[in-house]
Amino acid sequence: MKLIYGSRPLQILLLVTLVLIGHSVNALRYNNLSDQFDIAVSIRVNTEENPDFDSTYLKISVFEKGSLNCIQAIRKKHFWIWDKLYITENNARSYSTHFNEHDIAVDSDYGDVVIADLNFDELDDFAVIYDAGLNTGPSYYYYFQRPNKTFYRQVFLSETMLYFPTVIDKENKRLITRVRSGVTHIGETTYQYNPKKESWYLLARRRIKV
Numbered sequence: 001m002k003l004i005y006g007s008r009p010l011q012i013l014l015l016v017t018l019v020l021i022g023h024s025v026n027a028l029r030y031n032n033l034s035d036q037f038d039i040a041v042s043i044r045v046n047t048e049e050n051p052d053f054d055s056t057y058l059k060i061s062v063f064e065k066g067s068l069n070c071i072q073a074i075r076k077k078h079f080w081i082w083d084k085l086y087i088t089e090n091n092a093r094s095y096s097t098h099f100n101e102h103d104i105a106v107d108s109d110y111g112d113v114v115i116a117d118l119n120f121d122e123l124d125d126f127a128v129i130y131d132a133g134l135n136t137g138p139s140y141y142y143y144f145q146r147p148n149k150t151f152y153r154q155v156f157l158s159e160t161m162l163y164f165p166t167v168i169d170k171e172n173k174r175l176i177t178r179v180r181s182g183v184t185h186i187g188e189t190t191y192q193y194n195p196k197k198e199s200w201y202l203l204a205r206r207r208i209k210v
Contacts, residue, residue, distance in 0.1 A: 028086055029063075033094040033115040034124040037071065037149065038063040041113060041128065043086050058130060060143070062151060072150050076141065078130050085129055086112050095168065096124050108137025108179055110164040118165075119144050119154075119193060120173050126151070127164055136179050140164050156200050161191055174203065186210055 027042040040061040060074040093100045095116040103111075110127075118125040127140040139162040143151040157175075167176035173193040181187035185207045192203040 028089045030089050030092055030113055031066070032097060032099050033092055033113065033126075034096050035065065036096075036124045036145075037065055038067075039113060039115075039126060041086055045085075058128065060128060062149075064149075074143070074151070074153075076130070085132060105137075105164075105166075107133075108163050108166075108177075109133075114140070114164055116168060117170075118142060118157075118168065118175065120170055120195070121145075123147075137163050154200070157191065160202065161189070165191075178208075181207055184209055 027040065029038060029040040031038045033039065040063065042059045042061075044056050056078060058076045058078055060076075061070050062072045062074075063070055090100075091111050092113040092115075093103065093111040094114070095101055097115070100111065112129050114127045115124050116127075117123060118127070123145040125142065125144045127142050129138045130141050131139040133139055140158070142154045142157045142161070144154050145151055161175065161177060163177045163179050165175035166178040167174070169176065173195065175191045175193075177189045177191075178186050179189075187205070188208055189205050190203040191200050193200055
């Protein structure tokens, strides 16, 4: 069990969180990724002490910025298998506050938590890893912010895009993933946003020789 040391209110919050979640292997609060909110993540993974798949989960808590007031808690069950995820709050990235923004994403790993405006409405959205993946990179769930500061899972992107976008094209409202495809190629997939319908669709796929 690991606590992230900081201000006393934050320590109290994490202690309360650990009591509530009981058997989580880790509980982290990210307070430098957005100017609009703070986010905390706790997980319970499969270990020799916890072999039951049904008892594993990912829990996301969204807080008012700099506050102990939890706006929303999201709990997602998943088959975690000894993944070394959510170990440190430094393994994160923000295109809003620019934290680790220019770090190289080795094997398409952009961090456990990524903050960015993914639907181009000037509100911070977030992505969280749910599968560490192999050499093609981890898979993400995508949560978009509503005007009332709550979040919803963007199902199409979460189930279709999977990899975090290499390019966030604000001008054309596109998200572009580039993932290794074999030894000599990169697979590029472009997703287009339609703001009038508030929906996404797959625009194009191609393989690029490297």
